[in-house]
Amino acid sequence: MYENGSSAASMELYVFIDPLCPECWALEPAIKKLKMEYGRYLKLNLVLANNLEPLHSSCGSKHRSLMKEMAQAYNETGCRTGMPCDGDVWYKNPAPAPYDAMAAIKAAGLQGKVIGAKYLRRVREALFLHKENIADQQVLIDCAMRVSGMDVDEFVRDLHSDTTKKALDNDRKTAEEMDIRSTPTIVFFNEDIDEPGLKVEGAYRYEIYEDLLREMSGEKLEKCPPIPLEEFVAFYSLVATKEIAVVYDMKQEEAHREMKKLQLQQKVEEIPTKHGSIWRSVAAMS
Known part of the structure; x- marks a missing residue:
């Protein structure tokens, strides 16, 4: 029920997220449910994209305004969606830019999709729950130490490797090819290679994604029952x-x-x- 894309997968989803984006974080419950109920039909591709202006590119009043805007967005998202998300991080430990976190996520992914997904979760927990600066290398290493089965030494070596840079560049190219303008965005593809993908921008309730999945698959999808x-x-x-x-x-x-x-x-x-x-x-x- 947690398998990501079996040999019978009839749908491929590209999920574009920004690790700093609160709306992407708010999408997590729907993604978890899709994987549990329809994981055997799906191949999920997580692609990193960034649409936020780096804090280090601003100064003075503009810098303060950006931090206030981000803090408000986090708190509003937390209140509206119910996903814990504390805007105080932007006053206490702001991440000046997402690049280091994105590189770390891709470096973790070199150890396999499962390790990569668990590491992404730890990074997001560090930011949204623990109010830590995920541009800080030690924070990123601490996240790796909290992932069972992860080779932390290998992760540290990969942080600034050419392979990691290439993986990030591939994500950037994928976002450009699919004309991704905001995050989160999910692009749905079925088995018909002549049919264009369906792009859904923003975070919606689970039933929207489920209906699209059923409609585009062209087959009767059986839900997996929930585990305890x-x-x-x-x-x-x-x-x-x-x-x-x-x-x-x-x-x-x-x-x-x-x-x-x-x-x-x-x-x-x-x-x-x-x-x-x-x-x-x-x-x-x-």
């Missing part, structure tokens, strides 16, 4: 109440109650944030 909630949390190590609510078709209040039950069984621990709780699997910590 405890296994879901253990697989991802750290999840937000909003992600649980979307994946398991619950209201956030119900999702919070279910997680409280697991907390009483000492299977998870709750970490409150400004915009909702996140839950850490005790099994993943041991």
Whole structure:
């Protein structure tokens, strides 16, 4: 149910994200649910794109204005979507530019898609939840140390390698070829090579993506049943109440109650944030 693109995959999705973009972060619950319910039909390609002006290119009042704008965007996204996202990071530990984080994500991806996906998640947690500067190399290395199975020494060597630079350049070219103007954007392709892809800009509720998937596939898609909630949390190590609510078709209040039950069984621990709780699997910590 977590496999990304089996031999029977009939749909290919290109998901364009910016690691600093709060709307891309808010898309996470829908992506998790697509992978769980329809993963056997999908090949997901995560492509890094950047549309934000680097902070180091601005100064004085413009610099302060940009930081305030980003902080407001983070807090607004957190309030509106329920995905924890703290704008205070832009006052305490602002990332001057996304390049270092993007390079680190591509370097991690050289160790395989699973390692790359888990590393991306740790980087986003560092930014959106822990308010850390993801342009800081030590923060990026610390994220690598929190990924089970990752070779941290190899990752450090790859950070500034030509292979990583080429991978970043390939993402840039892909974004240009598909005329990506904003993030998040998902481009859907089916098996018909003569049919153009369908581009969806912005973050929407899960049902929109599900309907598009079913419509474009041209076949009857069977949903995979959800796995037990405890296994879901253990697989991802750290999840937000909003992600649980979307994946398991619950209201956030119900999702919070279910997680409280697991907390009483000492299977998870709750970490409150400004915009909702996140839950850490005790099994993943041991």
